[in-house]
Amino acid sequence: MKALKHLNKYFFKYKYSIIIGIIITVISKIFALFTPRLIGASINVVSDYVNGNIAKPVFKSELTTNVLYIVGAAIIAGLFTFLMRQTIINVSRYIEFDLKNEIYKHYQVLSLSFYKANRTGDLMNRISEDVGKVRMYVGPAIMYTINTITLFAVAVIYMVDRSPTLTLYTLIPLPILSFAIYKLSRLINKRSTIVQQSLSTLSTYSQETFSGISVIKSYGIETRTNVEFEHLSAENRHKQINLTKVQALFFPMMILLIGVSNLIVIYVGGMQYMNGQIDNIGTIAEFIIYVNMLTWPVATVGWVTSLVQQAEASQERINEFLNTEPEIKNNVDKLTPIRGDIEFKNVSFVYPDTNIEALKDVSFSLKSGETLAILGNTGSGKSTILDLIGRLYDINNGSLFIDNTKIKNLNLTSLRESIGYVPQDAFLFSDTIKNNIKFGKEDATDDDVIEAAKNAKVHKNIIGFNKGYDTILGERGLTLSGGQKQRVSIARAIIKKPEILLFDDCLSAVDTETEEKILKNLMKLTKDKTTIIVSHRISSAKNADKIIVMDDGKIIESGNHASLINTDGYYKKLYTKQLSEKEM
Numbered sequence: 001m002k003a004l005k006h007l008n009k010y011f012f013k014y015k016y017s018i019i020i021g022i023i024i025t026v027i028s029k030i031f032a033l034f035t036p037r038l039i040g041a042s043i044n045v046v047s048d049y050v051n052g053n054i055a056k057p058v059f060k061s062e063l064t065t066n067v068l069y070i071v072g073a074a075i076i077a078g079l080f081t082f083l084m085r086q087t088i089i090n091v092s093r094y095i096e097f098d099l100k101n102e103i104y105k106h107y108q109v110l111s112l113s114f115y116k117a118n119r120t121g122d123l124m125n126r127i128s129e130d131v132g133k134v135r136m137y138v139g140p141a142i143m144y145t146i147n148t149i150t151l152f153a154v155a156v157i158y159m160v161d162r163s164p165t166l167t168l169y170t171l172i173p174l175p176i177l178s179f180a181i182y183k184l185s186r187l188i189n190k191r192s193t194i195v196q197q198s199l200s201t202l203s204t205y206s207q208e209t210f211s212g213i214s215v216i217k218s219y220g221i222e223t224r225t226n227v228e229f230e231h232l233s234a235e236n237r238h239k240q241i242n243l244t245k246v247q248a249l250f251f252p253m254m255i256l257l258i259g260v261s262n263l264i265v266i267y268v269g270g271m272q273y274m275n276g277q278i279d280n281i282g283t284i285a286e287f288i289i290y291v292n293m294l295t296w297p298v299a300t301v302g303w304v305t306s307l308v309q310q311a312e313a314s315q316e317r318i319n320e321f322l323n324t325e326p327e328i329k330n331n332v333d334k335l336t337p338i339r340g341d342i343e344f345k346n347v348s349f350v351y352p353d354t355n356i357e358a359l360k361d362v363s364f365s366l367k368s369g370e371t372l373a374i375l376g377n378t379g380s381g382k383s384t385i386l387d388l389i390g391r392l393y394d395i396n397n398g399s400l401f402i403d404n405t406k407i408k409n410l411n412l413t414s415l416r417e418s419i420g421y422v423p424q425d426a427f428l429f430s431d432t433i434k435n436n437i438k439f440g441k442e443d444a445t446d447d448d449v450i451e452a453a454k455n456a457k458v459h460k461n462i463i464g465f466n467k468g469y470d471t472i473l474g475e476r477g478l479t480l481s482g483g484q485k486q487r488v489s490i491a492r493a494i495i496k497k498p499e500i501l502l503f504d505d506c507l508s509a510v511d512t513e514t515e516e517k518i519l520k521n522l523m524k525l526t527k528d529k530t531t532i533i534v535s536h537r538i539s540s541a542k543n544a545d546k547i548i549v550m551d552d553g554k555i556i557e558s559g560n561h562a563s564l565i566n567t568d569g570y571y572k573k574l575y576t577k578q579l580s581e582k583e584m
């Protein structure tokens with residue numbers, strides 16, 4: 001129960017609703033337990049009349065009164081049972097909502113390395129399935145426990161009052177029932193988990209094949225994927241059947257144990273009535289109803305125990321994430337406006353998850369308003385430089401200054417708000433094109449959006465779509481070409497008018513002519529902004545104030561276009577190659 005302590009703050013938050021829920025539960029059970037007493041009394045009235053102990057008018061009036069009481073008690077019990085669910089189950093839904101928000105909020109502050117170390121499916125499971133299991137503890141488990149305790153306490157008092165010996169015999173099979181249900185519930189849960197895992201494998205497989213359907217079709221491997229799906233599906237069927245087998249045992253087992261209890265009541269009660277230990281035949285009927293009323297709550301003891309165990313395991317998994325501290329923390333509370341000077345001083349960086357040394361002793365500096373182009377082979381560390389400027393990771397060695405202040409001593413929100421970043425793989429949300437561009441600046445007007453799109457040279461493409469800027473992108477919307485995506489992504493960055501603009505090879509899918517036009521616009525827009533352009537093309541780099549060439553994490557060349565084309569090396573070679581390609 002240690003992990004579940006995390007929920008105490010929520011119980012405290014909703015304490016009044018929970019207390020009201022408990023009171024309502026107790027009232028509903030007290031009224032529900034009037035029924036057996038009234039039925040017992042009614043049978044006694046019938047018995048007295050048959051034996052000639054009471055006259056017909058008395059018999060009629062007593063029976064009518066009892067029936068009215070039974071109906072009244074049932075209505076009140078029903079009403080309170082409804083209210084019981086409305087309070088306690090509602091509280092569980094509120095706590096589920098709060099817990100989901102708490103987890104989601106925490107996910108948002110966790111660093112990229114956390115997302116690298118954990119699979120998306122796992123993150124989703126903890127916020128949905130695990131929270132669902134915890135809710136079963138907060139709601140049904142607590143409700144049924146209060147229910148059982150109240151029902152048991154009241155019923156046993158009534159029963160002992162009627163016949164202590166018969167009470168004892170009636171209660172004997174109940175712990176056996178509870179234990180059997182507990183064992184069965186555990187088995188059901190174990191098999192359900194196996195079924196869930198196999199279902200998630202099946203859906204992951206299907207999802208992947210649907211996403212990669214064009215590859216599957218172009219390689220003509222539909223039959224292979226069909227066979228694989230059938231195989232996974234057959235495995236799932238086998239696991240589902242295994243689960244159904246144990247689930248099918250649940251009700252027969254309950255019916256068997258209720259039957260045994262009823263037999264005991266009839267046999268022992270009958271003997272006692274014949275021996276004169278019980279005065280009234282109605283007591284036996286009363287006890288049979290008690291047995292039937294108590295069976296389900298007793299069975300729930302076993303069920304609830306396994307619910308609590310599952311909730312504990314789920315909360316433990318949730319706590320593991322909630323207790324994970326973000327690696328990148330904001331160390332400064334007050335906002336620190338950014339001008340845009342950047343300086344790397346002997347910076348080295350090792351990716352924590354792969355131990356790859358992506359940057360080795362890198363030094364360069366850039367004044368606010370200057371443009372830097374970074375070139376180099378793939379995997380040479382270009383994107384890593386951009387990630388470090390956005391403080392997506394913290395450096396291991398050396399110093400990284402922004403505006404002559406160590407990056408760790410800047411307010412994280414100020415830093416990130418002052419950066420417009422266009423990643424290598426442009427990611428667009430399933431939303432309208434307009435909202436995807438406005439993502440960079442929520443309060444942007446339609447004119448701002450159009451201006452940004454024009455500068456990114458994507459406006460003409462957008463107005464060519466039927467719904468223009470309101471065209472929905474994503475799975476159920478329009479698919480943009482690689483180059484269009486990159487340009488929408490550029491529009492998103494420039495609409496923000498940030499102090500620092502980072503372009504990570506974001507013109508690679510654009511033809512050189514459009515690239516030229518975009519670069520011209522960017523030069524105008526970023527005149528007084530610090531700009532870093534990562535590229536494999538000389539055309540993107542040639543106008544930059546500074547150019548560095550990376551290889552295996554190190555800077556191997558630096559200068560500007562004029563100086564580098566006069567130095568034998570990577571840049572000159574690339575320049576000559578791309579020049580001859582252009583001429584061809």
Ligand SMILES: Nc1ncnc2c1ncn2[C@@H]1O[C@H](COP(=O)(O)OP(=O)(O)OP(=O)(O)O)[C@@H](O)[C@H]1O
Pocket residue numbers: 116351352353354356357358376377378379380381382383384385424505
């Ligand atoms: N998130 C990451 N986790 C672990 N290692 C990484 C991560 N990102 C990059 N690396 C590794 O760090 C090295 C530098 O990668 P980086 O992405 O900075 O290169 P790049 O020069 O931008 O390459 P490209 O031109 O292909 O984009 C590579 O060896 C890469 O495998």
